[in-house]
Amino acid sequence: MVLTGKTALVTGGSSGIGLAAARMLRDNGARIAITGRSEEKLALAATELGGDVLPIQADVSSREDLILASGRIKEAFGSLDILFANAGAALGTPLATTDEATYHKIMDVNVKGVFFTVQAMLPLMREGGSIVLNTSWLNQVGTPGRAILSASKAAVRSFARTMSAELLDRKIRVNAVSPGSIETPIHRQEPERGRVPRLCRPGRRAGAARAHGQAGGDCGRRALPGKRGFELYARSGDRRRRRQIGALTCF
Numbered sequence: 001m002v003l004t005g006k007t008a009l010v011t012g013g014s015s016g017i018g019l020a021a022a023r024m025l026r027d028n029g030a031r032i033a034i035t036g037r038s039e040e041k042l043a044l045a046a047t048e049l050g051g052d053v054l055p056i057q058a059d060v061s062s063r064e065d066l067i068l069a070s071g072r073i074k075e076a077f078g079s080l081d082i083l084f085a086n087a088g089a090a091l092g093t094p095l096a097t098t099d100e101a102t103y104h105k106i107m108d109v110n111v112k113g114v115f116f117t118v119q120a121m122l123p124l125m126r127e128g129g130s131i132v133l134n135t136s137w138l139n140q141v142g143t144p145g146r147a148i149l150s151a152s153k154a155a156v157r158s159f160a161r162t163m164s165a166e167l168l169d170r171k172i173r174v175n176a177v178s179p180g181s182i183e184t185p186i187h188r189q190e191p192e193r194g195r196v197p198r199l200c201r202p203g204r205r206a207g208a209a210r211a212h213g214q215a216g217g218d219c220g221r222r223a224l225p226g227k228r229g230f231e232l233y234a235r236s237g238d239r240r241r242r243r244q245i246g247a248l249t250c251f
């Protein structure tokens with residue numbers, strides 16, 4: 001098992017892609033911590049994952065929660081080798097009707113949440129560690145009613161580049177994985193607030209969380225996933241890899 005002795009945190013690890021990534025990391029031998037807001041979902045996920053998974057209730061839009069989570073992980077694991085900043089929100093935001101609260105809700109989870117997740121976990125990250133940010137295929141395309149979600153994911157793609165450059169000296173790689181349309185509960189959340197119906201590119205089928213979780217996990221364990229239709233893949237560490245970060249391409 002390639003990850004024996006390694007530790008990993010998956011934010012939003014209680015459902016969908018995060019849960020699939022957590023399973024994959026665990027199957028490869030890593031000790032894992034998962035976060036989410038719902039205690040109930042975390043408990044279910046922890047039971048499903050079994051073993052010594054560490055469930056931590058934490059909202060990524062709260063710096064305080066993230067700092068507490070970092071403390072819990074330090075206590076339990078000492079350090080982190082892999083961080084999959086996966087937690088995200090998806091709401092439809094039609095230009096004409098979207099209110100300020102919805103704007104903040106998406107940006108606070110998807111942008112602020114990712115930034116401060118990395119900041120809070122950075123002191124725990126070991127040299128040679130890997131950070132994977134979950135962005136989206138929406139970060140480069142224009143689809144009606146998704147302006148804020150798409151912009152938030154473009155910010156995450158940008159984070160992968162800038163953070164990667166910033167963490168070169170610590171030899172911490174930062175990559176972005178970019179799922180296509182995946183069947184997960186995110187498409188069923190808060191229907192009254194404009195859920196984002198699942199949308200696929202013409203001629204493409206929706207993917208499975210398992211495969212995309214694998215992408216996040218694979219980035220974390222240094223293998224190129226090479227799967228079809230799901231990832232932007234960026235690596236840092238040397239000039240060639242940095243060029244790849246500047247050349248993120250959609251599937």
Ligand SMILES: NC(=O)c1ccc[n+]([C@@H]2O[C@H](COP(=O)([O-])OP(=O)(O)OC[C@H]3O[C@@H](n4cnc5c(N)ncnc54)[C@H](OP(=O)(O)O)[C@@H]3O)[C@@H](O)[C@H]2O)c1
Pocket residue numbers: 011012013014015016017018035036037038039041058059060061086087088089090109134135136137178179180181182183184185186187209
């Ligand atoms: N599914 C797709 O088609 C698709 C496509 C592209 C990108 N993505 C991205 O993939 C990531 C995972 O989404 P998913 O499809 O797997 O959705 P999901 O099944 O709904 O999982 C979302 C996870 O994030 C957690 N979460 C949500 N808001 C949070 C917050 N404020 N703080 C902490 N945890 C939070 C959820 O738990 P709680 O609700 O308990 O907090 C849950 O564990 C997201 O970043 C999403 O944007 C998904």
